[in-house]
Amino acid sequence: MNIQQSFRNAGNTGTLYLVATPIGNLEDITYRAVRVLKEADWIAAEDTRQTRKLLSHLEISNRLVSYHEHNKEASGAELIRRMEAGESVALVSDAGLPAISDPGYDLVRAAVEHSIPVVPIPGANAALSALIISGLPTDKFVFVGFLPRDKKGMAKELSLWKDVQATVIFYESPHRIVKTLKEIREAWGNREVALVRELTKKYEEVVRGRLDDCLQHLDEVEPLGEYCIVVGAGEAEADDREAWWQELTLEDHVEFYIRQGEDRKQAIKRAAQDRGVPKREVYNQLL
Structure with a gap:
């Protein structure tokens, strides 16, 4: 059993802060996030080039280290060592909440196993932002993230969620969006869907309709920007x-x-x- 009392940490370890960063509009960062980024001993970033732009905008010059899918074992072990020595780490992703569809989960898990406090610094999140503007039910929802790239893996994943009585949320890139929508259409039928792209940016757009409507739209308009796909639940037999x-x-x-x-x-x-x-x-x- 592991019991954490985030604001009564009497131990000698540092803290792992999960800091939300803007998903587009730089105004979406919170005062608390800026303070934590300024005070942290280390800022661990999925893409240091991307994060450095944000830190430069915020006039923050703390030590920045790389933590991503391809170096998470070595970098994660070093970050744990530093937190055990009393130093604090602010973990950020390229955009939004860390540990959502990125390797931050592994660092959180390691911190928990070493009894290092993990504190969320909430903020922007693409999936929830897309859900609340989709016009689809929000009382129950499932976040799936990115589907597998291969057809067999995608079909298997879609079969797991076909009958769930909840709104389902996916992430997808512009060059794969049409293929993914066709696979969802084939597996689930012509459901209600909202395609949400460029959240909080100048060209933010929501396309609402049935899957067939959205596919027709993308046949006429070139897909641009990162997408959130929000799909309504099917009718239970x-x-x-x-x-x-x-x-x-x-x-x-x-x-x-x-x-x-x-x-x-x-x-x-x-x-x-x-x-x-x-x-x-x-x-x-x-x-």
């Missing part, structure tokens, strides 16, 4: 909806949702939706 609860009593059906963390009112509503009856009918039967 009636037989699938019934399969898991049909042997339950009404009381047990409602209790199931309560155990999942729903309050009683919401549990009754969901049970009623499963059974295709008014929630008032369920409520009355439970009196």
Whole structure:
């Protein structure tokens, strides 16, 4: 068991700060992020050239070191050694939150294993920014990130998320966006989708519609910029909806949702939706 109390660190180790950086608009960095970057003993960056531009804009000249997929073992071990010696490290990615679709996870894991405090410095994130402007449901969502490049791997990954009753978010590059959308269309059908690109930049754009609509749009307009693909959930088949609860009593059906963390009112509503009856009918039967 590992219990961290971020602001009551009485140990002799340093701290690993996960610092969010702008995803486009430089105004999106927080006051706290700037302070931590100025105070950290080391700034570990996925791409030091990209990060140096940001630091120059912010007039920060702290020591900058490289930490990326190809040197994470050697660089990570050195950063852990320095934090164990009491020095602090601010980890940044090229844009957005570190440890999301980049090797920052490995450094976080190593820090936890060495009882080094890990503190988030929140800020901009492309996936969540795309989700909230997509117009698709935000109550439940899954972030998948980049799909595998090969067709077989992509098909296998898509099959894992086909039936999830949640909005699904992917990242994709402009030169692969059409291929990826075609694969999603083939695997999942013509679902609702939002293509979000150039977030927070001058040419920010959201294309909303069905997958076929978006593919037609990209056939007419050249894909440019990094994309977030936000895909709506598919319609659950009636037989699938019934399969898991049909042997339950009404009381047990409602209790199931309560155990999942729903309050009683919401549990009754969901049970009623499963059974295709008014929630008032369920409520009355439970009196």
